[in-house]
Amino acid sequence: MFGQDFYPLTGTLREPLLIIEWVMVFLFLELAFLLYMRVKNRERKLSNFIEKASILFLLAYSSMFVFYIFGDYYMETHLSRLVVYNIGYILRMILGLVFIYKIEKYQIIIGKYLFSKIFSIFSLISVVLFFTAIDYVALTILFEHDRNKNVNSMNHAPEINSKNPFPFR
Amino acid sequence: MLVSLREVYLPAMIFSIILDFQLAIYFLYLYGKHRKDKIGLNKFLLAFSNLFGIGATSYLFLVIGSFYIHDSYLAELFIRIGVSLLQGGILVVLLILLSKPFRTLINSRVVKIVSVLSGISIIYLLFLYVKPIGLFPSMLIGLIGGAYFLYFQTKLVKLTSGTLHSRLLMTLIGEMIFLVGMFLGSGLPNISVLFEARDIFYFIGSYVVNLGLLVIFYGTFKFPGVLEFNWKNNLLKLYVIDARNLYELYSYDFNKIRNLAGDYNNEKNNPINSIGVVGISDVFDEITKTYQNRVKIIKYGNFTILLEYEADPKSQFLFVLFVDKNMKSLQLFLNKVKTQFLNSYSGLLANFDIVDKFRETIFSGFDVVLQNILD
Numbered sequence: 001m002f003g004q005d006f007y008p009l010t011g012t013l014r015e016p017l018l019i020i021e022w023v024m025v026f027l028f029l030e031l032a033f034l035l036y037m038r039v040k041n042r043e044r045k046l047s048n049f050i051e052k053a054s055i056l057f058l059l060a061y062s063s064m065f066v067f068y069i070f071g072d073y074y075m076e077t078h079l080s081r082l083v084v085y086n087i088g089y090i091l092r093m094i095l096g097l098v099f100i101y102k103i104e105k106y107q108i109i110i111g112k113y114l115f116s117k118i119f120s121i122f123s124l125i126s127v128v129l130f131f132t133a134i135d136y137v138a139l140t141i142l143f144e145h146d147r148n149k150n151v152n153s154m155n156h157a158p159e160i161n162s163k164n165p166f167p168f169r
Numbered sequence: 170m171l172v173s174l175r176e177v178y179l180p181a182m183i184f185s186i187i188l189d190f191q192l193a194i195y196f197l198y199l200y201g202k203h204r205k206d207k208i209g210l211n212k213f214l215l216a217f218s219n220l221f222g223i224g225a226t227s228y229l230f231l232v233i234g235s236f237y238i239h240d241s242y243l244a245e246l247f248i249r250i251g252v253s254l255l256q257g258g259i260l261v262v263l264l265i266l267l268s269k270p271f272r273t274l275i276n277s278r279v280v281k282i283v284s285v286l287s288g289i290s291i292i293y294l295l296f297l298y299v300k301p302i303g304l305f306p307s308m309l310i311g312l313i314g315g316a317y318f319l320y321f322q323t324k325l326v327k328l329t330s331g332t333l334h335s336r337l338l339m340t341l342i343g344e345m346i347f348l349v350g351m352f353l354g355s356g357l358p359n360i361s362v363l364f365e366a367r368d369i370f371y372f373i374g375s376y377v378v379n380l381g382l383l384v385i386f387y388g389t390f391k392f393p394g395v396l397e398f399n400w401k402n403n404l405l406k407l408y409v410i411d412a413r414n415l416y417e418l419y420s421y422d423f424n425k426i427r428n429l430a431g432d433y434n435n436e437k438n439n440p441i442n443s444i445g446v447v448g449i450s451d452v453f454d455e456i457t458k459t460y461q462n463r464v465k466i467i468k469y470g471n472f473t474i475l476l477e478y479e480a481d482p483k484s485q486f487l488f489v490l491f492v493d494k495n496m497k498s499l500q501l502f503l504n505k506v507k508t509q510f511l512n513s514y515s516g517l518l519a520n521f522d523i524v525d526k527f528r529e530t531i532f533s534g535f536d537v538v539l540q541n542i543l544d
Contacts, residue, residue, distance in 0.1 A: 015176065022184070
């Protein structure tokens, strides 16, 4: 029914989907703005710290969504899409880390900065995986490119003469 | 990768419609919240709610008509409905301005004329539309109506002070930014010379509109509500009295601030002292034999005494305000004072000995709280 191509998304649904995703980004930003107005003049309480940290969380999600949008709608190749997507993920992870750190700074949960430490280890692993994935995809693309080149060269190779199977000799 | 501008400004336009509806609901909520104060000036919140609600619907029609409908007749119909809705929004605002509380602020003849013209314009747009004349007269009438509403708000800003003044000013600035955005986004692209660059104007305009709406949100967040004009000039003296032990806990002379400000030089001496008020209140309670409808207003000569009690009928604390003239805003002010005082000192007030010894020191800090309430 809908003529639709994936990555970059094109066709009938491109514009409605794009609008919905942008509106989600704006709504996250608006919510962050409203929370900021709520807590800006308040005294130091845990609930306020959580709200202040939530502002970062919402900003993280909105910035990640921006990268998603660019990845899904504007990136032409798999590699570029992967890079843009992962920048979004890393940005969200960094701001998520700040969110956990801000809460733990005010109140110790189980151990001092325990969750921040766990989260930073996972973030580090994700960063390593991100670069590995890029390398892997780049190599795969390179390999595919080489293989296609070889196949093309085989297709354009002179026909083998049954009488003379080794013409170059 | 090439980003089409349409894909960037259309989401912003849709978002401003959502933001408009949010503002309409928020203003309606604020109006409902302040309605029980029975201060008519708060009706301007209702006016805002209508303007944003109907304005958002109009904007929706304009966006659909301009960007999604390719049939020229249908597109024109949508645009006409959009403009007539906008005109309707302005008409509703003008009709609200004609109500009693705003009569001193507006020129009712001008408002009536513009309202009638707006009504005619709506009928023209919906039923008698003539293509050669187009939308220009309706736009012009809408512009006059909108400009008058802005003028009214400027007057309101000038007449208020403190937090309310800054909030109203912020809202007004937001509206100005919004209008600039609307002009950039829908006015300039229609000029034939600039038609080629219309996408850039839509783009800039849509984001400026959103910025204006956010500033309005910022200005009206936790809006304190409008009180009657010059209510502060009627304040004379405030007393907080421990009615059980018969002594003054706290007192504040408002003439002091006015003397410092230099706009009030008449020192008014109240012939009744604060403890005397307790006696009067007790006499009334004895006569009426009820604690549910306790006396709250005592008229005495040239001034009025307002009383406020705790929720508990056997309450110990009495809040007394001497005023020149009784106003609803002053009663609200005394009620706020009561809430703030009990919130700040409820723990301490239970211990009579400490309060008795350090009365001066303990309650001197309330001056700042009082100043905040006054602001």
